[in-house]
Ligand SMILES: O=C(O)c1ccc(O)c(O)c1
């Protein structure tokens with residue numbers, strides 16, 4: 001498809017926006033009128049920039065408050081239109097967007113509105129231009145695409161067509177199914193936008209909280225599918241009014257935008273392929289949709305790698321040993337040590353000159369890579385590259401394993417590990433693993449406190465990184481987002497959203513602070529970027545594990561007695577269980593599916609802290625109700 005984006009979706013000056021749009025690989029763009037009005041150049045110069053950048057100017061927008069006006073205003077609006085047509089001809093735009101009337105002067109008379117639109121189309125036709133009519137969700141008389149289509153049909157002019165915008169339809173919970181009955185060649189343009197479900201004023205929602213498809217809650221896939229079924233073959237464009245995008249570096253936003261369109265196309269493509277293979281529908285797509293390698297099949301976090309220098313490595317080692325890990329091996333050729341407990345593998349990388357070291361130099365002790373087990377590591381990396389993520393190849397020594405790696409938003413790595421190799425063989429390729437071999441003979445190492453697996457990794461992100469991560473998680477890794485939650489820290493709100501694969505073997509929690517004053521915000525600020533904030537390790541018996549850890553000197557975030565007084569008023573719990581939780585300082589949550597027991601280690605001077613968790617039954621979340629207790633306690637620590 002011809003891929004396009006509205007200039008309103010990006011930060012920067014008009015020229016900077018267009019450069020970012022071209023660099024991300026778009027074919028064309030929608031010019032938002034204000035961007036031109038504020039441009040220190042004329043329409044001819046804009047045309048030259050378009051030519052230099054290889055961008056087509058697909059749409060000039062918006063033309064407001066036109067249809068259904070009293071005669072005097074109508075005459076003036078036609079004059080206004082002529083001036084816009086002059087500009088469009090000079091800058092090389094052939095389609096104008098006219099959005100439905102929001103003026104109190106509008107007359108609710110479809111015959112009048114249609115007749116006026118006919119005249120507008122006739123004026124456009126005289127110059128070889130076209131007009132597309134779009135229903136704004138808050139239009140005074142016309143707010144639905146079906147109403148806009150009714151006017152376009154009545155106006156009956158070849159130079160007048162319909163413009164669809166998924167936001168207006170889906171925000172009103174209107175049914176897009178009727179789009180299939182509109183002749184495809186009468187749909188002149190398609191604007192796609194997603195949004196989080198918010199109970200708020202439509203106009204505010206539309207102007208401040210739209211997001212790229214794949215970042216919100218709308219069924220944008222069905223919307224595009226219906227439009228294509230109608231026979232639409234025009235541009236696929238993004239029109240995103242979003243307060244955060246207005247201040248996010250525009251090259252990053254433009255890459256997100258392109259990834260979003262590719263992901264959207266691929267989802268529709270997949271549906272069409274399925275419908276065709278099951279014989280449900282004839283294959284009749286008139287446009288070619290993007291078809292990347294399939295979403296990877298992931299099965300767990302194989303390792304977590306820390307970036308350190310020599311001194312930081314010693315501090316971290318002390319912390320890991322205290323948590324019951326043991327040194328399981330050292331790297332064949334690099335200053336890298338492997339720690340292990342149960343099926344948890346932690347790699348501590350102090351190799352000078354490595355990517356890990358450069359991450360340490362920039363951000364201090366931090367997680368610089370996650371290992372994800374993938375059914376087909378090469379295909380997983382190929383999918384990522386197709387979705388505009390960068391591949392990262394680090395130097396490997398003789399006999400060492402090359403694992404395909406990709407760069408994730410913010411600059412860290414995800415490495416895809418083959419599931420077919422067991423952990424022993426996998427790490428044996430790169431590490432000298434005497435300890436592991438000795439351990440194979442006596443599996444319960446003396447230091448082991450019963451931690452068994454990586455449950456999830458929580459990221460603390462900058463405000464402008466959350467939507468990027470949601471889309472990256474879905475489009476590249478196939479991790480689906482859960483509910484978006486707001487958690488109260490004593491100094492501001494934290495927005496939190498889990499993403500996970502279908503069998504829940506890979507879980508990430510994406511946290512962003514809406515205030516500059518929370519611990520999460522300060523951590524992001526000190527590190528200079530978002531990154532892993534804490535690591536949750538799972539066990540089968542959290543009471544036993546915590547007892548052993550306390551005996552080894554591990555300190556946990558203390559929880560207020562009031563929390564345990566409140567717990568039985570919230571949940572029906574055996575008093576004996578409440579007493580045990582209180583004595584151990586463990587937090588508790590219960591859902592219909594099961595229980596979640598968890599506790600947090602005290603924040604170290606540098607690097608992430610740890611959460612110890614036990615899941616009972618099919619509990620599927622992260623104990624968000626307890627996060628305020630943890631954050632308040634952390635805030636009360638000296
Ligand atoms: O918010 C608006 O005014 C506005 C303008 C043009 C559009 O295409 C749109 O969807 C909204």
Ligand SMILES: [Mg+2]
Pocket residue numbers: 134165191239
């Ligand atoms: Mg629109």
